[in-house]
Amino acid sequence: MSDDFHYDKLVLLNNVFNNTLHQDSSYITPDTIKTKLYPHQNTLIQGMRQYREKMTRGFLVGDQAINGKVGIVADPPGSGKTLSMIAYLASHLSISTKMTSELTAHSSAYFFSHRLHSISETNWAHLIVVPHRLFGQWKQEFDQHTSLPYVSIETKRIMKGDAISKLILQHRIVITTDKCYKHVQEYVNTYQIQWDQIMIDEASAIFFHSSDPPLRFQFLWLITNNWIPLIIKTPTINKSNLFFLRDRITIHPDLENWLLEDITVHYEGQLVSSAFMKEYISFHHPERGRMILRNRTEDITKSMNLPVPQYHNLQCKPNMTLNSLISFYLARQRDPTVRSKNIPHLFQSLGIEFQSIEEYRSRQPIEKHHLIQRMINDRECVICLEQCEYPTMVQCCYHLFCGKCLLKNALINMKCPTCRSGMDVQRIHCLETLPSEDRMLAKNKMEVCLDILRENKEGRFIIYSPFTNIYYELMERFEQIGIKAERIENNLFSLIKTVRNFQKGITRLLFLSNVDAIRGLSLTSTTHLIFYHELPSYESKQVLLHSSQRMGRTLPLQILHLHSEIQV
Structure with missing residues (x-):
C-alpha cells in the first residue's frame, strides 16, 4: 500500500518533467518590450500562448477530453519569469477569448452543467497580484524593460472616484499586492470591470485571507518555482522512497537529479493560502501534472549562460572548551x-x-x-x-x-x-x-568573516545563520571596520527599506535568518554568499542561491561555507 502511494507521486512528478516545453523561437517580441528576451523566455511565452488555446478549446488525452482555465508557470528562481509574464501580457492587449465555461458545483459524473462566463469587449483588464515585498521589483521590471502603460495600486487610498477606473480601462494592466487585492476587487466591481487574465506571483507562498473576494477570470496563471504544493495536497515527499522505485518507470534526468539532491532529507512544501486557493486547483485529477509549464533545466542553463558560482569550504576553529x-x-x-x-x-x-x-x-x-x-x-x-x-x-x-x-x-x-x-x-x-x-584554519567563524570583508572592500555580502544572536555579536565588529550591516526582518516596511539600501550600496552586508523573507527578491549585486551555518533543505538553499545567481549576472558569485564541526 505504501509503495503504491509513493509510486503514484513518482508517476505524477515524472509526468511533469516529461511534459517540459520544447525549445520554440517562433514568438515575436512586441515593440513595447525594450529588452531582448532569452531563448528560454521565448519558449515559455510561446508555450503559455499554446497552452491557453489548448485548454480553452479542449484536447484529448487517451479517452479523456480535458479543458481548463488554470496554468502553473514553474521555471526555477532567477530565470526571468517576471519579464516573461510581462512580455506575454504585452501580446494580449486585446481579448482573445470572450466566453469560457466553468463546471458548476452541483454537477456529477452523469449529470453536469457549465456556467458560461463572458467578458465585456470594453470593460476588461489583466490583473497581476504579487506579495507586497515584490511590488517594487515588478514595477522596476515594467519601467526598465518595457514601455507598457500600467496601473499600480499599492494602497486603497488612491482608489477614490472614477479616475483610477478610467486608467485601468485605458492601460489594460493592473498590478497590486496581496494586501490590497480585496480593495481592488471591490473597487472594480463598483465600475463593472472584469478580469481577462489574472497572474499570481509566488502562488505557493503568497497570502490570501479565506474571506477575500473570489477570483473571477477568463484564465488564471499561478507563478512559482515551488510548484509541488499546487498539485499534491500533502506535499511531503520522502525522496529516497521515490528513488528506490525508479526501476518501475523511466525517470526523467531532471527528476532523478532532484531526487538525488539531499536524498536523505524529506521535501516538505507548503501552500500558504490553501483555504483560498483550493477552489482553483485540482489535487485529485490524474492528469493535473499537465498544468505545469516549465523549461528543461539544460535549456535554461544554456540559454542564460551565467558565470559558474565559485564554491569555497573553509574549516574554522570551533569555539570549544x-x-x-x-x-x-x-x-x-x-x-x-x-x-x-x-x-x-x-x-x-x-x-x-x-x-x-x-x-x-x-x-x-x-x-x-x-x-x-x-x-x-x-x-x-x-x-x-x-x-x-x-x-x-x-x-x-x-x-x-x-x-x-x-x-x-x-x-x-x-x-x-x-x-x-x-x-x-x-x-x-x-x-x-x-x-x-x-593544520586547520586557526581562526573562528567570526574572525574568518571579518577577514573576508577586509579583503573585499568593494564586495556586497549576504550572511546566513538561523540564529539571530550571531548578528548582534558580529554587528559591533562590522562597525569597527566601517561596514554598514542590516538584518532582514519579517516586518514588511523594514524589509523593503533594507533591500533598497543594499541595492543602492548604502548597506554592504545583509544578515539573513529566514530564507522565506527573500523568496522571489532579486539581489544580483551580491558578490559573496556566506553560509555561517548550513541550511537544512535543498529547496531553501536554492531560494537563497538564486536570489543572487540570477539573469544578467556577469561575475561569478562567491559561495563560502564556514565549517567548525567537532570531529570526534
Whole structure:
C-alpha cells in the first residue's frame, strides 16, 4: 500500500518533467518590450500562448477530453519569469477569448452543467497580484524593460472616484499586492470591470485571507518555482522512497537529479493560502501534472549562460572548551570515546599547542630537562602502557600520555591522572610537529568573516545563520571596520527599506535568518554568499542561491561555507 502511494507521486512528478516545453523561437517580441528576451523566455511565452488555446478549446488525452482555465508557470528562481509574464501580457492587449465555461458545483459524473462566463469587449483588464515585498521589483521590471502603460495600486487610498477606473480601462494592466487585492476587487466591481487574465506571483507562498473576494477570470496563471504544493495536497515527499522505485518507470534526468539532491532529507512544501486557493486547483485529477509549464533545466542553463558560482569550504576553529566537549557527548548520549586520528583537530580546537621536543624543553625550567628527556626516551603512555600516539605532556608532573588517553581522562575527570592536579589546557602540550595538511584554519567563524570583508572592500555580502544572536555579536565588529550591516526582518516596511539600501550600496552586508523573507527578491549585486551555518533543505538553499545567481549576472558569485564541526 505504501509503495503504491509513493509510486503514484513518482508517476505524477515524472509526468511533469516529461511534459517540459520544447525549445520554440517562433514568438515575436512586441515593440513595447525594450529588452531582448532569452531563448528560454521565448519558449515559455510561446508555450503559455499554446497552452491557453489548448485548454480553452479542449484536447484529448487517451479517452479523456480535458479543458481548463488554470496554468502553473514553474521555471526555477532567477530565470526571468517576471519579464516573461510581462512580455506575454504585452501580446494580449486585446481579448482573445470572450466566453469560457466553468463546471458548476452541483454537477456529477452523469449529470453536469457549465456556467458560461463572458467578458465585456470594453470593460476588461489583466490583473497581476504579487506579495507586497515584490511590488517594487515588478514595477522596476515594467519601467526598465518595457514601455507598457500600467496601473499600480499599492494602497486603497488612491482608489477614490472614477479616475483610477478610467486608467485601468485605458492601460489594460493592473498590478497590486496581496494586501490590497480585496480593495481592488471591490473597487472594480463598483465600475463593472472584469478580469481577462489574472497572474499570481509566488502562488505557493503568497497570502490570501479565506474571506477575500473570489477570483473571477477568463484564465488564471499561478507563478512559482515551488510548484509541488499546487498539485499534491500533502506535499511531503520522502525522496529516497521515490528513488528506490525508479526501476518501475523511466525517470526523467531532471527528476532523478532532484531526487538525488539531499536524498536523505524529506521535501516538505507548503501552500500558504490553501483555504483560498483550493477552489482553483485540482489535487485529485490524474492528469493535473499537465498544468505545469516549465523549461528543461539544460535549456535554461544554456540559454542564460551565467558565470559558474565559485564554491569555497573553509574549516574554522570551533569555539570549544573541555566543558563544551563534555556537553557535546552528554547531549548525544554517547560515551566519551576519542580516536587518535581526530587528535590534531580536537587539540587545535581546544587551544592545546603542538611543539617540537626541543622547543618545549627550552621553555621549561632547567632542573626539569632531565625528567622530560627520560619520559621522552621511554615514550610510554602512563595510562595504556603502550607506545604513545601523539605524545602529550602535562606541565604539572611532566608525565607523558597518548593524546587520546589524556583527553578521554580529562572528559571523565578533569584532573591529572598521576598527580591529581587540576587539568588546564594551557599546561598541556603535544610534543609533535603538526603536518601542514592537518593544520586547520586557526581562526573562528567570526574572525574568518571579518577577514573576508577586509579583503573585499568593494564586495556586497549576504550572511546566513538561523540564529539571530550571531548578528548582534558580529554587528559591533562590522562597525569597527566601517561596514554598514542590516538584518532582514519579517516586518514588511523594514524589509523593503533594507533591500533598497543594499541595492543602492548604502548597506554592504545583509544578515539573513529566514530564507522565506527573500523568496522571489532579486539581489544580483551580491558578490559573496556566506553560509555561517548550513541550511537544512535543498529547496531553501536554492531560494537563497538564486536570489543572487540570477539573469544578467556577469561575475561569478562567491559561495563560502564556514565549517567548525567537532570531529570526534
